[in-house]
Amino acid sequence: MAKKDKGKSKVTVYPDWCKGCGICVEFCPAKVLELNAQGKCTVVREEDCIRCGFCELHCPDFAIVVRDKEFPQKDKSENSDKKTATGKGA
Amino acid sequence: MARRKKRKEIFALGNEAVVEGALLAGCSFYGGYPITPSTEIMEIMSARLPKTEDGVFIQLEDEIASMGAIIGASLAGRKAMTATSGPGFSLMQENLGYAIMAETPVVLVNVMRGGPSTGLPTCPAQGDVQQARWGTHGDHPIIVLSASNVQECLEMTITAFNMAEKYRTPVILLLDEVTAHTREKIEIPNEGEFEVFSRTIPSMPPEWYKPYEETVRGVSPMPPIGSGYRFHVTGLTHDRNGFPSQRPEEVVELMERIHRKIDQFFYDIQLVEEIDTDDADVVVIAYGCVARSAELAVQQARENGVKAGLLKLKTLFPYPRRHTERVLAHAKSLIVPEMNMGQMSREVKRVNMGRVPVRTINRIDGQIVTPSEILKVIMQG
Amino acid sequence: MKSPQELDRFEIRFSGLGGQGIITLGKIMGQGLALGHGYNVTQTQSYGPEARGGSSRCDLVISSKPISYPKAESLDLLVALSQEACNTYYPYLKSGGVLVVESDLVKQSPTNRFLGLPFTNLAKDKIGIAQAMNTVVLGSLSFLLPFVNQGTMRKSLESVLPSKIKAINTKAFNLGYRLAKKQWGDDVGDVWRDEEDLTRR
Amino acid sequence: MSEITGNEIIHQYLRHNKKFPHVLCAGCGHGIVLGTLIRSIHSLGIPRDDVVVVAGIGCSGRLAVYVDFNTIHTTHGRALTFATGIKMANPKLNVITIMGDGDALSIGGNHLIHAARRNIGVTALVLNNNIYGMTGGQSSPATPLGSTTMTSPYGQLDKSFDTVELAKGAGANYVARGTVFHVRKLEKIMTEAIARPGFSLVEAITPCHTQYGRKNKYKSPVDMYKWMKKAAISVERYEELPEDQREDRLPIGVFVAKDRPGFEERYFAMKAEFQKKTVKGGK
Structure with a gap:
């Protein structure tokens, strides 16, 4: 993702799932995230997010979601069980 | 009884009869590793299974893998089996426990040879009896069957599959080198002359299915993997959904159920054959090839005026207590001949509780x- | 098929060297007696190192009644196709039992009461292949044993062989039968035809 | 492809009746591997009923319980044996095994060799964290030389086992290595591994800070990710490096990519031959 995406993202952290390992905070190129007093990840500079996706891909606990600001709700059921099989068994 | 169709007769090895029985029972998966004296089962399977409609044969890298593969195949809906001997049986104990815990029906044939360790590879023994019962770690129920002649090899293999499927449990068929390596004429039963039991599959929507549910019979239906019922299988103690659990009440529920599903069906599982036991003063309790010797000895004793009888065990575990108690009602002594230092006589003594003398005949020389020998002990009175 | 003669328990041991076709001989004879003649038969054989190391053994127990103990322990007939086998197993022959030997290979018989034929050379010279030796033995035994029906045994032999080698084995079988009759005499099997001798135990 | 990305996809595949966060330690890379696996399967469009995840014992073995596929948590080292049985019983299924380094290389080493040799159509994920984590940090075959562990308090005496070389030597169809730092690359090779016929092996380097890092100069989980970032190098560039500069580098990427038919394909082709013959013979 490029810099042109800056400011268009909404970053959500689910504190219940965050274990505060700090990977996202350390490697976030725009310093969007910080660890709070409880040791959990919080979003502090959302507008600086360049949508690189690092935090989402590297969160071992699936606790961070980055989505478009304008379209916060996507159809969640859409892709749950696509029946276009490829791969080994098919 | 209606006049039955003539049965096909073949002159077959005990090991060959196991294969015939397995195929009649619907076995469509064999995974194994060669070892004497069970190897013929594997060899014949390797020729037969690929030519059946859906049969799969695979030679694995060892006995551990063999057990793993047949459990996997069973989870995927197959009636699966393996066969082994001595050292291979030791290696299979690990995943045998898994099959008990995950309630996976499989059939394991162990053609016993002399042990411990490499022992007497080509000589008969009955030294794996207690290992079959207690070989895998943990407190567990198990069904162990036996056969004493070639016809029984066929019949008991069918029975083993039926019990495995009915009770969702591994079943061990303990043979010995003599029975496995004897050729005899056997009759292949025609379709419809024997029962074939297949596991029940769930008939509720997948969301409501629980793989380890508490049921009256203690056995839940079991769908094949990939049929839409997605669930978790584990060797850890688990809840009704199959998810690991350490909560005491869930652990107890699981463990009690896997015991109960066997315990409450003793009448169905415990199989024996009684020869002249009704009025017998001396009862020989034997299994496997030794039961054949005992049969002749009992017959000869009767000819010599001694009221002898034979209780032939076809189910070794759970031990047929009820049948033993029945012969104890009139028997003045019991004789337990076996090719070990006294593994089954322990069970007999446990039931006997000192009521009558129990004499043992033990051979561990591969003969x-x-x-x-049995007749001599019978005649001693 | 009706059994031609009542047998209580008749024990045969085939013994000799690996490669002589001893196990095959026992299997074919066992099958012929079990399926063709309708007897109860158990066949057991040597396994393991001794089976790999050169010697070979195959036992049959034949009876009109169900067989309880499957192994041979007191032989009615010992077929020894090597000197070593003859030495090893002669003690297991019961008194009055019959010893059949390969007369070229068993130079020293432990008893002067034996029946011999040079089976290997017969197969080599008259049939053209030494491997047919076991079938020659089968033919001879079919003559010797009064409860074996020659035609049934031949049919049984033919049913288990691949078509390629059927004709030559039939020839070998007939040769064995003919020579046994000629050399051993018509009444050689009478020892077992006597009812009293047959019903032991 | 859907517009939703990353963890939203993953959330759809997680078992909603399981408790989260999962049992693994903070900063453990195993969760990242699980996420990557889910995205790979999602991108291939494989229905979840057709996916079987077979796990061994250890930290990695705990992953299976969290995903809504057909999941089987087997015995230590034996995942591939169960997987082989499942694949042969029903070749339509996509069978993926998750094993740790101790699981796959030590107790299950023989099964790994023979799964590769046999070329059974299974994807093997080896989650290499250089240690036995679940049992408290004992040395594994993948523990680097000199490392301190609970069972090598004076330093590991032998060289760490190279999973990739082992799989190559055993004849695996597809062999690749990735790290949980280089997630996109890991996803790419994992997707390819699942899509290939025959046996595929993906080694995922995933750090264990709790049991390995702390005792070996990695002060925080983050330090371990920094190490991966620094040490990893694409296999192509690694090949170009002079011998003396290879020492501390970790080649990642695809090492072997063949298309030999899987064991199950060959077996069922043989069966089909028999059936053809029977039909012919019948007429």
């Missing part, structure tokens, strides 16, 4: 207990 079968002969009729004359």
Whole structure:
């Protein structure tokens, strides 16, 4: 993702799932995230997010979601069980 | 009884009869590793299974893998089996426990040879009896069957599959080198002349299915993997959904159920054959090839005026207590001949509780207990 | 098929060297007696190191009644196709039992009461292949044993062989039968035809 | 492809009746591997009923319980044996095994060799964290030389086992290595591994800070990710490096990519031959 995406993202952290390992905070190129007093990840500079996706891909606990600001709700059921099989068994 | 269709007769090895029985029972998966004296089962399977409609044969890298593969195949909906001997049986104990815990029906044939360790590879023994019962770690129920002649090899293999499927449990068929390596004429039963039991599959929507549910029979239906019922299988103690659990009440529920599903069906599982036991003063309790020697000895004793009888065990575990108690009602003594230092006589003594003398005949030299040895002990009164 | 003669318990041991076709001989004879003649038969054989190391053994127990103990322990007939086998197993022959030997290979018989034929050379010279030796033995035994029906045994032999080698084995079988009759005499099997001798135990 | 990305996809595949966060330690890379696996399967469009995840014992073995596929948590080292049985019983299924380094290389080493040799159509994920984590940090075959562990308090005496070389030597169809730092690359090779016929092996380097890092100069989980970032190098560039500069580098990427038919394909082709013959013979 490029810099042109800056400011268009909404970053959500689910504190219940965050274990505060700090990977996202350390490697976030725009310093969007910080660890709070409880040791959990919080979003502090959302507008600086360049949508690189690092935090989402590297969160071992699936606790961070980055989505478009304008379209916060996507159809969640859409892709749950696509029946276009490829791969080994098919 | 209606006039039955003539049965096909073949002159077959005990090991060959196991294969015939397995195929009649619907076995469509064999995974194994060669070892004497069970190897013929594998060899014949390797020729037969690929030519059946859906049969799969695979030679694995060892006995551990063999057990793993047949459990996997069973989870995927197959009636699966393996066969082994001595050292291979030791290696299979690990995943045997898994099959008990995950309630996976499989059939394991162990053609016993002399042990411990490499022991007497080509000689008969009955030294794996207690290992079959207690070989895998943990407190567990198990069904162990046996056969004493070639026809029984066929029949008991069918029975083993039926019990495995009915009770969702591994079943061990303990044979010995003599039975496995004897050729005899056997009759292949025609379709419809024997029962074939297949596991029940769930008939509720997948969301409501629980793989380890508490049921009246203690056995839940079991769908094949990939049929839409997605669930978790584990060797850890688990809840009704199959998810690991350490909560005491869930652990107890699981463990009690896997015991109960066997315990409450003793009448169905415990199989024996009684020969002249009704009025017998001396009862020989034997299994496997030794039961054949015993049969002759009992017959000869009767000819010599001694009221002898034979209780032939076809189910070794759960031990047929009820049948033993029945012969104890009139028997003045019991004789337990076996090719070990006294593994089954322990069970007999446990039931006998000191009521009558229990004499044992034990051979561990790789030779079968002969009729004359048994006869001698019978005649001692 | 009706059994031609009542047998209580008749024990045969085939013994000799690996490669002589001893196990095959026992299997074919066992099958012929079990399926063709309708007897109860158990066949057992040597396994393991001794089976790999050169010697070979195959036992049959034949009876009109169900067989309880499957192994041979007191032989009615010992077929020894090597000197070593003859030495090893002669003690297991019961008194009055019959010893059949390969007369070229068993130079020293432990008893002067034996029946011999040079089976290997017969197969080599008259049939053209030494491997047919076991079938020659089968033919001879079919003559010797009064409860074996020659035609049934031949049919049984033919049913288990691949078509390629059927004709030559039939020839070998007939040769064995003919020579046994000629050399051993018409009444050689009478020892077992006597009812009293047959019903032991 | 859907517009939703990353963890939203993953959330759809997680078992909603399981408790989260999962049992693994903070900063453990195993969760990242699980996420990557889910995205790979999602991108291939494989229905979840057709996916079987077979796990061994250890930290990695705990992953299976969290995903809504057909999941089987087997015995230590034996995942591939169960997987082989499942694949042969029903070749339509996509069978993926998750094993740790101790699981796959030590107790299950023989099964790994023979799964590769046999070329059974299974994807093997080896989650290499250089240690036995679940049992408290004992040395594994993948523990680097000199490392301190609970069972090598004076330093590991032998060289760490190279999973990739082992799989190559055993004849695996597809062999690749990735790290949980280089997630996109890991996803790419994992997707390819699942899509290939025959046996595929993906080694995922995933750090264990709790049991390995702390005792070996990695002060925080983050330090371990920094190490991966620094040490990893694409296999192509690694090949170009002079011998003396290879020492501390970790080649990642695809090492072997063949298309030999899987064991199950060959077996069922043989069966089909028999059936053809029977039909012919019948007429």
